[in-house]
Amino acid sequence: MLVAGIDVGSLSSEAVILDGEKILSYSILATGANSRRAAERALEEALRAGNISREEIGYVVATGYGRINVPFAHRQVTEITCHARGAVYLVPDTRLVIDIGGQDSKVIKVGPGGVVEDFVMNDKCAAGTGRFLEVMARALETDLEGFSELASRARRAATISSMCTVFAESEVVSLIGQGAPREEIALGLCEAIAERVAAMVHRLGKPQPTVTMTGGVAKNRSVVQALSRRLGVEVVVPPEPQIVGALGAALIARSSLARGVV
Amino acid sequence: MNFYEHLKARVAEGLKRHALTNPLTYRVLKTLARRSSFPLRFQQKLTLFALEETERAFRPGSNPVVFTSAFFPTEIVRALGYVVFSPEVAAALASSLGLAPSCLREAEGAWYGRDTCSFHRCAAGALELGLFPKPDAFCASTHLCDGAPQLFANLARRLRVPFFLLDVPQEESPEALAYVGRQLERLYRQLAELGGRRPEEEALAEALEASERFRQALLRIESCRKGKSFPLPPDFFLNNLVYLTFVGQGSGEAARMLELLAEELERLPSSPGRVRLLWLHLKPYHDPSLMACLAQRGATLASEEMTHVYWPELDPSLPYKSLARKVLSHFAHGPATRRAATLRRLLEGQACDGVVCFAHWGCRQSSGAVEILRECFSRWGIPFLVLEGDCVDGGAVGKGQALTRLEAFLEMLGG
Incomplete structure (x- = not known):
């Protein structure tokens, strides 16, 4: 099952979709005035880029200042924890x-x-x-x-x-x-x-x-x-430094799914 | 809706200034408090005590109202039967009721700089706006806080009422003990003269007896909290004990309330709790989100530096010496390493997982020691979070950022 990480920042929002440890796709877009909509659009864009259907995503972790406003996320984790996880994964x-x-x-x-x-x-x-x-x-x-x-x-x-x-x-x-x-x-x-x-x-x-x-x-x-x-x-x-938070969130989503955390 | 939320809602609806300063309002609120339900009987008693004190402060022709700074030994004021009013506690309440912005604006218009402590700015503004009772005297001590004596001196000058200063030397020595004791003896006489009273030694001994009972009850509460979490809000002890510690010492009623709390805690079911924090300084009174975050994650304040017993037993037969020792033994008075050592003892005693230092903007005493505290805790391998913020002025901080820091710290601790 695939997992996703969504990072809703003040300027930009990113989504990363993982299959195991492999990055299948990602998206970066401007957050704009509606952070909830930005989260949805970021995920949709990443799904589209990877030709993935929404049903394939088994777990979503949201991070960034707009993390509390992502209704489809299973869990919220701070960007501090997510950036650390994402950075160590890449470097x-x-x-x-x-x-x-x-x-x-x-x-x-x-x-x-x-x-x-x-x-x-x-x-x-x-x-x-x-x-x-x-x-x-x-x-x-x-x-x-x-x-x-x-x-x-x-x-x-x-x-x-x-x-x-x-x-x-x-x-x-x-x-x-x-x-x-x-x-x-x-x-x-x-x-x-x-x-x-x-x-x-x-x-x-x-x-x-x-x-x-x-x-x-x-x-x-x-x-x-x-x-x-x-x-x-x-x-x-790293090659794309802007997605590190979302990547960390996706990695945490993968661990949560593996542990059966809802 | 609980009693406090009810009051907050009335203030938000525009409860008028004359209502806030009318003793009748507090009589009505007392009736409401008697009929309201509280999770603990202690909370009901405390609410009634606070309302009674406020009613007395606003009642015309009542006993003299003495404004005291946070660490001033209130026993000598209580012994005379005077009303103790803490402008700093009142500023915190004003902030939690949403009244601080107008008070702060008023203070700014009266030339109080924005880089000074918002407790004091808010208090000055509230006094200008006529939200506080009329003081008959100001009493401040020089230990820990350098803002309060200066504010009080200025307010006393403007209002043409006496200002009494307790000068506390930096070092704890026999000479310092005698020096502070002599000042307290003189202050007791001067305060008695203010209300045309006699400085009765017996009344002072009674106030010290009450204060010692207060101390014993606090110790009992500390013992109840060891390694346990109660089904109470994370900041329950910070909210209630700080108030009593700042205004209630020397009051028999305050001592009885703490004894009641100890009894209730001994009967209350408890659990070990998920994340136990040692909390330094105070909290943002204008914003409940930090404490809500702790509650949501099952974390709690297992201990607070502001509510623990740091002073030795009081001897009612030696009132001035006992109070001088109490003042001089303050854990945060003197070098910051003294504070750090006390905090480590607290942390270990209450089995805390980490320390959160709420660095209140404008508080030189607390925030100024952050680097030394951080270094000490880092050396001891204890997680330490500096949470910069403002206890009273909600406009001076980024709420989201503070929340992210606290949440990340809890994640780091595994909560």
């Missing part, structure tokens, strides 16, 4: 997971088998998250992909002193007004995010390899490089 030597999602950042220390040993999350402010990058990309008149591309072309980084989304946006506008190249501003923002996340990592002690990064922001190479440099260890990014 078995993982000892630390950095997940920068739409509205929060998490650093998770994991033991063998993806067991969570400790974790920290960013405080109440959403500075340095996907939402932050989205606002900054808009200020630079580009999208998230374009933002990443801009940053990768920069030779040096502009100094961004504020991590408050509102103040940083104003700072970016001011830098543009002063004639600073957009590439340098983009790289400056990536460095600022890395600095903030590195401070969270250090709360859990000196990072031990392997450090795996998950979540949408992991697709931004400049943030990953800046983090690797600041942490002094290579930060590994």
